[in-house]
Amino acid sequence: MFVQRLIGFAILVLLPLAARADDIIHPGQVWLDDRGKEIQAHGGGMLRLGKTFYWFGEDRTASNDPKKRYVSCYSSDDLVHWKFRNQVLKLSDPENLGDHWVLERPKVFYNARTKKFVLYAHLDDRRYKVARVMVAVSETVDGDYRYVKSFRPLGKESRDIGQFVDDDGTAYLIFESRPTRGFFIARLSDDFMDVEKEICLVDAPLEGGAVVHYGGLYYAIGSHLTGWRPNPNVYATATSLAGPWSAFRDIAPPEVNTYGSQSTMMLKVKGSKSTTVIYMGDIWKPKELFDSRYLWMPLTIAGGKLILPPPKSWKINVKGGRYKILH
Ligand code: GAL
Numbered sequence: 001m002f003v004q005r006l007i008g009f010a011i012l013v014l015l016p017l018a019a020r021a022d023d024i025i026h027p028g029q030v031w032l033d034d035r036g037k038e039i040q041a042h043g044g045g046m047l048r049l050g051k052t053f054y055w056f057g058e059d060r061t062a063s064n065d066p067k068k069r070y071v072s073c074y075s076s077d078d079l080v081h082w083k084f085r086n087q088v089l090k091l092s093d094p095e096n097l098g099d100h101w102v103l104e105r106p107k108v109f110y111n112a113r114t115k116k117f118v119l120y121a122h123l124d125d126r127r128y129k130v131a132r133v134m135v136a137v138s139e140t141v142d143g144d145y146r147y148v149k150s151f152r153p154l155g156k157e158s159r160d161i162g163q164f165v166d167d168d169g170t171a172y173l174i175f176e177s178r179p180t181r182g183f184f185i186a187r188l189s190d191d192f193m194d195v196e197k198e199i200c201l202v203d204a205p206l207e208g209g210a211v212v213h214y215g216g217l218y219y220a221i222g223s224h225l226t227g228w229r230p231n232p233n234v235y236a237t238a239t240s241l242a243g244p245w246s247a248f249r250d251i252a253p254p255e256v257n258t259y260g261s262q263s264t265m266m267l268k269v270k271g272s273k274s275t276t277v278i279y280m281g282d283i284w285k286p287k288e289l290f291d292s293r294y295l296w297m298p299l300t301i302a303g304g305k306l307i308l309p310p311p312k313s314w315k316i317n318v319k320g321g322r323y324k325i326l327h
Contacts, residue, residue, distance in 0.1 A: 023078065023080055023315050024313045024314065024315050024326065025080055025313065025315065026313050027259075027293075027294070027295045027296055027311035027314075028259075028260070028283055028294075028311055029293065030293070031293070031294055033074060033083065034084060035084055037084070038290070038291065039055075039082055039294070040058070040060055040072045041056060041057025041059070041073075041074060041294075042057045042058040042060055042284075042289065042292050043058050043104050043264050044056055044105075044106070044264055044265065044280065045057070045105075045106065045107035045108060045163050045265055046265060046267050046280070047110055047117075047141070049110065049141060051077050052075050052077055053075065053077070053079060054073055054074070054075050054141055055073070055074045055082060056071055056073050056088070056106050056107065056108045056119070057106060057264075058070070058071065058103070058106065059071060059087055060292065062288075067092060068090055069091050069101070069102075069103035070087050070089060071087070071088050071106040072084065072086070072087050073085040073086055073108075073142045075142070077318065078316075078318055079269070079316055079318060080315070080316075086142045086143070088119070088138065088142055088143065088144065088145050089106070089119065089121075089136055089144075089145045089147075091136075094123070094134065094147050095123065095130075095132075097123070098125055098126065100125075100126035101125055101126065102122065102123065102124035103121050103123055103134070104121065104124075104160070105121060105122050105160055105162070106119055106120070106121040107119070107120050107121070107161060107173075108141075108163075109163060109165065109171045109192050111171075111191055111192040112169070113191065114191050114192075115139070116137050116138070116139060116192075117137065117138045117139070117141050117143075117145070118135060118136075118137055118191075118192040119135065119136040119137070119138070119145050120135055120161055120173060121133065121161070122134075122158065122159055122160060122161050128159060131152065131157035132150045132158060133150065133151065133153055133158050133161060133173070133195070134148075134149070134150040135147075135149055137193075151194075153173060153184070153186055154184065154186060154195055154198055156175070156177045156179075156184065157177050157178055157179055158175035158176065158177060159175070159176045160175070160176045160183075160207035160209065161176075162175075162210045162211070163265070164210070164211040164213075166241070170187060171187070171192055172185050172187055172211070172241070173186050173195050174186075175195075175209075176206070176208075176209060177201075180201060181205045182202050182204050182205060183206060183207065183209040183220075183222060184198055184199075184200070184201050185198075185199045185209075185211065185220075186199060199241050199242050200241065200243045200245075202220055202243070202245055204222070204236070204248050205225060206223060206225075206234065206248075207222060207224075208221075208222055208223040208233070208262045209222045209263075210222070210263050210264065210265045211266070212267075212268050212277050212301075213241075213268070214268060214275065214277055214301055215303070216239070217237050217239060218240070219235055219237050219266070219277075219306050220235060220236050220237075220238070220245065221233055221266065221306070222234060222263060223258070223262045223263055228286040230257040230258050230260045230262055230283075231257055231258065232250050232252070232258060233250075233251050233258040233262065233281075233308075234249060234251060235248065235249060235306045236248045236249070237306075251279075251307065252307070252308045252309075252310075256310075258281065258308065259281075259308070259310065260295070261281030261282060261283045261295035262282050262284065264280050264281060264282055266278065266280070266299070267280055269316065269321055270321055271317065271320040271322065272320055273321055275321050277299045277301050278296055278297070278316075279296065279299050279308050280295075280296050281295040282294065282295070283295055297309055297311055298314060298323040298325070309325065312325050313326045
Protein backbone atom coordinates (compact mmCIF):
# COMPACT_ATOMS: atom_id res chain seq x y z
CA MET A 1 0.00 0.00 0.00
CA PHE A 2 2.69 2.38 1.06
CA VAL A 3 4.75 1.52 -2.00
CA GLN A 4 1.74 2.14 -4.26
CA ARG A 5 1.14 5.49 -2.61
CA LEU A 6 4.79 6.33 -3.06
CA ILE A 7 4.61 5.48 -6.76
CA GLY A 8 1.38 7.50 -7.05
CA PHE A 9 3.10 10.44 -5.40
CA ALA A 10 6.07 10.12 -7.71
CA ILE A 11 3.84 10.14 -10.80
CA LEU A 12 1.61 13.00 -9.65
CA VAL A 13 4.15 15.30 -8.07
CA LEU A 14 7.61 14.46 -9.34
CA LEU A 15 6.81 13.92 -13.04
CA PRO A 16 5.39 17.39 -13.65
CA LEU A 17 8.31 18.77 -11.67
CA ALA A 18 10.68 16.89 -13.95
CA ALA A 19 9.04 18.67 -16.86
CA ARG A 20 9.16 22.02 -15.10
CA ALA A 21 9.13 25.29 -16.91
CA ASP A 22 12.65 26.63 -16.70
CA ASP A 23 15.28 27.61 -19.23
CA ILE A 24 16.81 24.20 -19.21
CA ILE A 25 16.67 21.33 -21.68
CA HIS A 26 16.24 18.00 -19.89
CA PRO A 27 17.15 15.22 -22.32
CA GLY A 28 14.90 12.18 -22.15
CA GLN A 29 12.35 13.76 -19.82
CA VAL A 30 8.75 14.62 -20.64
CA TRP A 31 8.84 17.82 -22.71
CA LEU A 32 5.64 19.85 -22.52
CA ASP A 33 4.40 22.49 -24.95
CA ASP A 34 2.68 25.77 -24.04
CA ARG A 35 -0.60 23.85 -23.56
CA GLY A 36 0.98 21.48 -21.06
CA LYS A 37 0.84 18.58 -23.53
CA GLU A 38 3.75 16.32 -24.46
CA ILE A 39 5.44 17.64 -27.58
CA GLN A 40 4.62 15.44 -30.56
CA ALA A 41 7.45 15.99 -33.01
CA HIS A 42 9.10 12.61 -33.35
CA GLY A 43 11.60 11.86 -36.10
CA GLY A 44 11.56 15.60 -36.51
CA GLY A 45 13.21 18.35 -38.43
CA MET A 46 13.85 22.03 -37.83
CA LEU A 47 13.41 25.20 -39.81
CA ARG A 48 14.66 28.59 -38.66
CA LEU A 49 13.01 31.78 -39.88
CA GLY A 50 14.67 34.87 -38.42
CA LYS A 51 14.94 34.30 -34.71
CA THR A 52 12.20 31.68 -34.55
CA PHE A 53 12.71 27.93 -34.76
CA TYR A 54 9.94 25.72 -36.12
CA TRP A 55 10.06 22.10 -35.04
CA PHE A 56 8.11 19.63 -37.18
CA GLY A 57 7.67 15.95 -36.47
CA GLU A 58 5.44 12.92 -36.28
CA ASP A 59 2.41 13.58 -34.10
CA ARG A 60 1.68 10.23 -32.41
CA THR A 61 -1.04 11.47 -30.04
CA ALA A 62 -2.90 8.41 -28.75
CA SER A 63 -6.32 9.90 -29.58
CA ASN A 64 -5.47 10.62 -33.23
CA ASP A 65 -7.72 8.99 -35.82
CA PRO A 66 -5.90 5.68 -36.48
CA LYS A 67 -6.69 5.95 -40.21
CA LYS A 68 -4.87 9.27 -40.55
CA ARG A 69 -1.27 10.34 -40.10
CA TYR A 70 -0.34 13.62 -38.46
CA VAL A 71 2.53 16.09 -38.49
CA SER A 72 2.71 18.83 -35.87
CA CYS A 73 4.55 22.12 -35.81
CA TYR A 74 5.85 23.99 -32.76
CA SER A 75 7.70 27.29 -32.54
CA SER A 76 10.27 28.68 -30.14
CA ASP A 77 12.78 31.51 -29.92
CA ASP A 78 14.88 29.83 -27.22
CA LEU A 79 14.72 26.12 -28.12
CA VAL A 80 13.32 25.38 -24.65
CA HIS A 81 9.75 26.71 -24.62
CA TRP A 82 7.67 25.40 -27.52
CA LYS A 83 4.36 26.81 -28.64
CA PHE A 84 2.01 24.41 -30.40
CA ARG A 85 1.17 25.98 -33.78
CA ASN A 86 -0.86 23.45 -35.71
CA GLN A 87 -1.29 19.89 -36.81
CA VAL A 88 -0.04 20.96 -40.20
CA LEU A 89 -0.79 17.61 -41.80
CA LYS A 90 -3.78 15.41 -41.05
CA LEU A 91 -3.57 13.02 -43.93
CA SER A 92 -5.77 10.12 -45.00
CA ASP A 93 -4.02 7.29 -46.84
CA PRO A 94 -3.01 9.15 -50.01
CA GLU A 95 -1.90 6.23 -52.19
CA ASN A 96 -3.96 3.18 -51.19
CA LEU A 97 -1.21 1.97 -48.92
CA GLY A 98 -3.62 0.05 -46.71
CA ASP A 99 -4.04 -0.40 -42.97
CA HIS A 100 -1.12 0.67 -40.80
CA TRP A 101 0.33 2.77 -43.58
CA VAL A 102 3.37 4.79 -42.59
CA LEU A 103 4.25 8.48 -42.64
CA GLU A 104 7.52 9.16 -40.85
CA ARG A 105 10.31 11.67 -40.33
CA PRO A 106 8.68 14.79 -41.83
CA LYS A 107 11.02 17.64 -42.76
CA VAL A 108 10.04 21.12 -43.91
CA PHE A 109 12.11 23.33 -46.23
CA TYR A 110 11.39 26.98 -47.04
CA ASN A 111 11.85 27.97 -50.65
CA ALA A 112 12.65 31.70 -50.78
CA ARG A 113 12.05 31.86 -54.55
CA THR A 114 8.51 30.42 -54.59
CA LYS A 115 7.85 31.54 -50.99
CA LYS A 116 6.40 28.11 -50.29
CA PHE A 117 6.98 25.71 -47.45
CA VAL A 118 7.66 22.22 -48.75
CA LEU A 119 7.20 19.20 -46.52
CA TYR A 120 8.90 15.89 -47.26
CA ALA A 121 8.16 12.67 -45.41
CA HIS A 122 8.76 8.96 -45.73
CA LEU A 123 5.65 7.25 -47.09
CA ASP A 124 5.18 3.51 -46.86
CA ASP A 125 2.90 0.55 -46.35
CA ARG A 126 2.88 -1.51 -43.16
CA ARG A 127 5.69 -3.75 -44.44
CA TYR A 128 7.91 -0.86 -45.55
CA LYS A 129 7.95 -2.14 -49.14
CA VAL A 130 6.72 0.99 -50.91
CA ALA A 131 9.73 3.10 -49.85
CA ARG A 132 8.79 6.49 -51.29
CA VAL A 133 8.86 10.13 -50.24
CA MET A 134 5.80 12.35 -50.23
CA VAL A 135 5.62 16.09 -50.75
CA ALA A 136 3.08 18.53 -49.29
CA VAL A 137 3.00 22.30 -49.60
CA SER A 138 1.81 25.35 -47.70
CA GLU A 139 2.00 29.12 -48.20
CA THR A 140 2.59 29.66 -44.49
CA VAL A 141 4.94 27.86 -42.14
CA ASP A 142 2.20 26.52 -39.86
CA GLY A 143 -0.68 26.35 -42.33
CA ASP A 144 -2.54 23.24 -43.45
CA TYR A 145 -0.16 21.53 -45.86
CA ARG A 146 -1.70 20.15 -49.09
CA TYR A 147 -0.61 16.71 -50.28
CA VAL A 148 0.97 16.97 -53.72
CA LYS A 149 2.56 13.65 -54.72
CA SER A 150 4.80 10.77 -53.80
CA PHE A 151 7.75 9.29 -55.65
CA ARG A 152 11.01 7.41 -55.26
CA PRO A 153 13.78 10.01 -55.22
CA LEU A 154 16.11 9.49 -58.18
CA GLY A 155 14.06 6.33 -58.79
CA LYS A 156 15.51 4.70 -55.68
CA GLU A 157 13.96 3.05 -52.63
CA SER A 158 13.82 5.64 -49.87
CA ARG A 159 13.02 5.02 -46.21
CA ASP A 160 14.40 7.23 -43.40
CA ILE A 161 14.87 10.78 -44.66
CA GLY A 162 16.87 13.71 -43.33
CA GLN A 163 17.19 17.35 -44.31
CA PHE A 164 20.28 19.44 -44.80
CA VAL A 165 20.54 23.07 -45.89
CA ASP A 166 24.08 24.24 -46.52
CA ASP A 167 25.41 27.68 -45.60
CA ASP A 168 24.82 28.84 -49.20
CA GLY A 169 21.11 27.95 -48.89
CA THR A 170 21.25 24.86 -51.10
CA ALA A 171 18.79 22.26 -49.84
CA TYR A 172 19.43 18.53 -49.78
CA LEU A 173 17.38 15.48 -48.97
CA ILE A 174 19.14 12.63 -47.26
CA PHE A 175 17.51 9.25 -47.84
CA GLU A 176 18.36 5.70 -46.90
CA SER A 177 18.40 3.21 -49.74
CA ARG A 178 18.56 -0.47 -48.89
CA PRO A 179 19.42 -2.05 -52.26
CA THR A 180 22.51 0.10 -52.77
CA ARG A 181 23.38 0.17 -49.05
CA GLY A 182 23.86 3.54 -47.47
CA PHE A 183 22.26 6.93 -47.65
CA PHE A 184 22.11 9.32 -50.53
CA ILE A 185 22.62 13.04 -50.24
CA ALA A 186 20.68 14.59 -53.09
CA ARG A 187 20.04 18.19 -54.10
CA LEU A 188 16.48 19.44 -54.36
CA SER A 189 15.27 21.16 -57.52
CA ASP A 190 15.07 24.99 -57.62
CA ASP A 191 11.48 24.95 -56.36
CA PHE A 192 12.23 22.12 -53.87
CA MET A 193 9.39 20.06 -55.34
CA ASP A 194 11.70 17.36 -56.65
CA VAL A 195 14.87 15.56 -55.75
CA GLU A 196 17.06 16.50 -58.65
CA LYS A 197 20.68 15.47 -58.37
CA GLU A 198 22.66 12.83 -56.57
CA ILE A 199 25.57 14.42 -54.74
CA CYS A 200 26.86 11.26 -53.19
CA LEU A 201 26.06 7.88 -51.74
CA VAL A 202 27.45 7.58 -48.24
CA ASP A 203 28.39 3.96 -48.56
CA ALA A 204 27.48 2.42 -45.20
CA PRO A 205 24.25 0.64 -44.22
CA LEU A 206 22.90 3.43 -42.04
CA GLU A 207 19.62 5.27 -41.53
CA GLY A 208 18.45 8.26 -39.49
CA GLY A 209 20.98 10.16 -41.61
CA ALA A 210 21.85 13.74 -40.69
CA VAL A 211 24.50 16.17 -41.93
CA VAL A 212 25.99 19.39 -40.58
CA HIS A 213 28.57 21.78 -42.05
CA TYR A 214 30.79 23.03 -39.27
CA GLY A 215 34.31 24.42 -39.04
CA GLY A 216 35.04 23.79 -42.71
CA LEU A 217 34.02 20.13 -42.59
CA TYR A 218 30.90 18.13 -43.30
CA TYR A 219 29.89 15.68 -40.60
CA ALA A 220 27.38 12.92 -41.31
CA ILE A 221 25.80 10.79 -38.63
CA GLY A 222 23.53 7.80 -38.85
CA SER A 223 22.24 4.81 -36.97
CA HIS A 224 22.43 1.12 -37.81
CA LEU A 225 19.34 -0.68 -39.04
CA THR A 226 17.74 -2.02 -35.86
CA GLY A 227 14.22 -0.62 -36.17
CA TRP A 228 13.01 1.10 -33.01
CA ARG A 229 15.81 -0.39 -30.91
CA PRO A 230 18.75 1.91 -30.23
CA ASN A 231 22.24 1.10 -31.47
CA PRO A 232 25.62 2.82 -31.49
CA ASN A 233 25.19 5.72 -33.93
CA VAL A 234 28.26 6.64 -35.95
CA TYR A 235 29.75 9.60 -37.83
CA ALA A 236 32.06 10.31 -40.74
CA THR A 237 33.59 13.51 -42.11
CA ALA A 238 34.36 14.94 -45.54
CA THR A 239 35.75 18.20 -46.86
CA SER A 240 33.17 18.16 -49.65
CA LEU A 241 29.57 17.00 -49.49
CA ALA A 242 30.34 14.78 -52.48
CA GLY A 243 32.95 12.98 -50.40
CA PRO A 244 35.11 11.05 -50.10
CA TRP A 245 33.80 10.33 -46.60
CA SER A 246 36.06 9.04 -43.86
CA ALA A 247 35.47 5.72 -42.15
CA PHE A 248 32.61 5.79 -39.64
CA ARG A 249 33.36 6.06 -35.92
CA ASP A 250 31.17 5.89 -32.82
CA ILE A 251 29.61 9.13 -31.56
CA ALA A 252 29.51 7.73 -27.99
CA PRO A 253 30.89 4.63 -26.27
CA PRO A 254 29.19 1.76 -28.18
CA GLU A 255 27.88 0.08 -25.02
CA VAL A 256 25.58 3.04 -24.22
CA ASN A 257 23.73 2.64 -27.55
CA THR A 258 23.61 6.39 -28.17
CA TYR A 259 22.09 6.74 -24.69
CA GLY A 260 18.98 4.97 -25.91
CA SER A 261 18.36 7.32 -28.82
CA GLN A 262 18.45 7.44 -32.61
CA SER A 263 19.60 10.41 -34.69
CA THR A 264 17.12 12.53 -36.59
CA MET A 265 18.95 15.83 -37.19
CA MET A 266 21.90 18.02 -36.29
CA LEU A 267 20.91 21.61 -35.65
CA LYS A 268 23.54 24.31 -36.07
CA VAL A 269 22.86 27.35 -33.88
CA LYS A 270 25.09 30.18 -35.00
CA GLY A 271 25.19 32.98 -32.47
CA SER A 272 27.15 36.22 -32.14
CA LYS A 273 29.82 34.61 -29.96
CA SER A 274 29.86 30.95 -30.80
CA THR A 275 28.20 28.17 -32.76
CA THR A 276 26.61 25.17 -31.14
CA VAL A 277 25.67 21.98 -32.97
CA ILE A 278 22.81 20.13 -31.31
CA TYR A 279 22.26 16.40 -31.73
CA MET A 280 18.51 15.82 -31.99
CA GLY A 281 17.64 12.20 -31.29
CA ASP A 282 14.52 10.18 -30.57
CA ILE A 283 14.16 7.80 -27.67
CA TRP A 284 11.53 5.56 -29.21
CA LYS A 285 8.92 3.73 -27.18
CA PRO A 286 7.54 1.38 -29.84
CA LYS A 287 4.57 0.27 -27.74
CA GLU A 288 3.68 3.84 -26.77
CA LEU A 289 5.07 5.90 -29.60
CA PHE A 290 3.21 8.98 -28.31
CA ASP A 291 5.41 8.91 -25.22
CA SER A 292 8.68 8.62 -27.16
CA ARG A 293 11.15 11.15 -25.80
CA TYR A 294 13.74 13.51 -27.21
CA LEU A 295 17.42 13.44 -26.53
CA TRP A 296 18.96 16.76 -27.45
CA MET A 297 22.54 17.45 -26.46
CA PRO A 298 25.18 19.88 -27.71
CA LEU A 299 27.83 17.94 -29.59
CA THR A 300 31.51 18.22 -28.83
CA ILE A 301 32.61 18.82 -32.38
CA ALA A 302 35.91 20.10 -33.78
CA GLY A 303 38.77 19.17 -36.06
CA GLY A 304 37.08 16.10 -37.52
CA LYS A 305 35.96 14.66 -34.18
CA LEU A 306 32.36 14.49 -33.01
CA ILE A 307 31.25 13.27 -29.60
CA LEU A 308 27.79 13.00 -28.09
CA PRO A 309 28.34 13.69 -24.38
CA PRO A 310 26.37 11.79 -21.72
CA PRO A 311 22.92 13.35 -21.40
CA LYS A 312 22.66 15.96 -18.67
CA SER A 313 20.47 18.99 -18.27
CA TRP A 314 21.84 21.94 -20.24
CA LYS A 315 20.98 25.40 -21.45
CA ILE A 316 21.68 27.44 -24.52
CA ASN A 317 21.79 31.12 -25.24
CA VAL A 318 20.51 31.18 -28.80
CA LYS A 319 21.60 34.77 -29.42
CA GLY A 320 25.18 34.17 -28.39
CA GLY A 321 25.25 30.58 -29.62
CA ARG A 322 26.81 29.34 -26.38
CA TYR A 323 25.72 26.40 -24.28
CA LYS A 324 26.34 25.20 -20.76
CA ILE A 325 25.98 21.66 -19.48
CA LEU A 326 24.73 21.66 -15.89
CA HIS A 327 26.11 19.36 -13.23
C1 GAL B 1 13.58 2.72 -37.67
C2 GAL B 1 13.40 4.04 -38.37
C3 GAL B 1 12.13 4.66 -37.84
C4 GAL B 1 10.99 3.68 -38.06
C5 GAL B 1 11.29 2.36 -37.41
C6 GAL B 1 10.22 1.32 -37.66
O1 GAL B 1 14.68 2.04 -38.19
O2 GAL B 1 14.48 4.87 -38.17
O3 GAL B 1 11.90 5.89 -38.49
O4 GAL B 1 10.83 3.47 -39.45
O5 GAL B 1 12.51 1.86 -37.89
O6 GAL B 1 10.61 0.05 -37.22
